[in-house]
Amino acid sequence: NAGVMQNPRHLVRRRGQEARLRCSPMKGHSHVYWYRQLPEEGLKFMVYLQKENIIDESGMPKERFSAEFPKEGPSILRIQQVVRGDSAAYFCASSPGGNIQYFGAGTRLSVL
Amino acid sequence: QQQVKQSPQSLIVQKGGISIINCAYENTAFDYFPWYQQFPGKGPALLIAIRPDVSEKKEGRFTISFNKSAKQFSLHIMDSQPGDSATYFCAASKGSGGGADGLTFGKGTHLIIQP
Numbered sequence: 332n333a334g335v336m337q338n339p340r341h342l343v344r345r346r347g348q349e350a351r352l353r354c355s356p357m358k359g360h361s362h363v364y365w366y367r368q369l370p371e372e373g374l375k376f377m378v379y380l381q382k383e384n385i386i387d388e389s390g391m392p393k394e395r396f397s398a399e400f401p402k403e404g405p406s407i408l409r410i411q412q413v414v415r416g417d418s419a420a421y422f423c424a425s426s427p428g429g430n431i432q433y434f435g436a437g438t439r440l441s442v443l
Numbered sequence: 444q445q446q447v448k449q450s451p452q453s454l455i456v457q458k459g460g461i462s463i464i465n466c467a468y469e470n471t472a473f474d475y476f477p478w479y480q481q482f483p484g485k486g487p488a489l490l491i492a493i494r495p496d497v498s499e500k501k502e503g504r505f506t507i508s509f510n511k512s513a514k515q516f517s518l519h520i521m522d523s524q525p526g527d528s529a530t531y532f533c534a535a536s537k538g539s540g541g542g543a544d545g546l547t548f549g550k551g552t553h554l555i556i557q558p
Contacts, residue, residue: 337486362542373532373548373550374532379542379545390545422487426542426543430536431489434479434486434487436485437485
């Protein structure tokens with residue numbers, strides 16, 4: 332049973348470009364969470380999605396960031412017009428329901 | 444407002460010793476308290492978790508102690524080994540059943556086990 336798959340593992344973007352981060356949850360999991368980790372910091376919750384629905388986006392910046400989890404395919408975290416401050420590790424976690432969450436290996440975003 | 448405070452920030456323990464990491468929370472609605480282990484360049488891996496209806500949970504060398512009245516919980520690693528050297532995060536969340544809120548994490552503890 333494959334774990335949570337995130338791609339790409341590393342992503343380099345220039346300021347002003349768009350970044351798309353993908354997350355395929357574990358088989359049978361319909362709950363997806365996105366977190367951001369800055370260097371030497373803990374993970375910060377961004378958004379919680381179930382299939383086709385955003386349940387809680389209270390941790391997501393109001394501008395430039397969006398997330399989706401379509402009926403088919405992976406969950407996508409999209410960052411438009413990236414700035415240097417967006418450089419971080421972005422982690423996705425999936426859950427079958429309830430509290431337990433399993434994390435992927437993350438996408439390291441570098442903005443030049 | 445930091446809802447989960449973790450200490451110490453870094454910890455050095457001799458091989459075979461006991462590593463102790465502490466966390467305190469503010470939101471009394473939290474009902475799930477996991478610990479995660481993270482190695483450099485990797486994602487957090489769930490180690491052990493506890494709910495507030497028990498005061499202690501043990502899995503192998505890892506034990507969580509939970510004090511509901513003090514709103515504190517701690518991770519004890521017995522017989523610490525060099526392979527335990529990693530960053531450890533405590534976390535908390537609320538909700539169960541169909542779904543739960545996102546986890547609120549502490550800032551992490553860098554643990555080094557000296558041979």
